[in-house]
Amino acid sequence: MSPSENVSELAKALSHQERSVRINTVLALKKIGNSDVVDPLIEAMKDQDFGVRAFAAEALGEIGDLRALEPLIHALNDANYGVRRDAATALGALGDERAVEALTRAMKRHDTGFCYEDDRVYEETKKALEKIQGN
Numbered sequence: 001m002s003p004s005e006n007v008s009e010l011a012k013a014l015s016h017q018e019r020s021v022r023i024n025t026v027l028a029l030k031k032i033g034n035s036d037v038v039d040p041l042i043e044a045m046k047d048q049d050f051g052v053r054a055f056a057a058e059a060l061g062e063i064g065d066l067r068a069l070e071p072l073i074h075a076l077n078d079a080n081y082g083v084r085r086d087a088a089t090a091l092g093a094l095g096d097e098r099a100v101e102a103l104t105r106a107m108k109r110h111d112t113g114f115c116y117e118d119d120r121v122y123e124e125t126k127k128a129l130e131k132i133q134g135n
Helices: 003-015 019-032 035-044 052-062 066-075 081-094 098-108 116-133
Strands: none
Touching: 003 019, 003 035, 019 035, 035 052, 035 066, 035 116, 052 066, 052 081, 066 081, 066 098, 081 098, 081 116, 098 116
16 A cells, blocks of 8 residues: 555544544654645644644644645634644744734734633744744
8 A cells, every 4th residue: 555545544534433533543644744644634623623623733733834824824713722722833833924923813812811721822822933933
């Protein structure tokens, strides 16, 4: 079986009803880590489960393919703080200037000091901006 066929088979598991199967699939795709896995991981960013979305964001940041830029920017508005945090970290890893405006908005939106989750998102967003802007 070719690597592309392996990715296609794994991608099918992203629609499995069990959360743990979908998360483990994302982790397997991350381990493969080539450009073939980017589209399935972007699709995983739309999963109903926040854990799947968060792991997918993390994987996309580590892979570093710019096709993930827009889905990661969109994830800065996710209802779950972990997804927002991991999307910010991933955008910092991508290092693309086009994320600066969205990251700046995300920083302003969070009420630091109000709750631990918002503080974590704020800190990761700040780090991402510093990484992109070279501070």
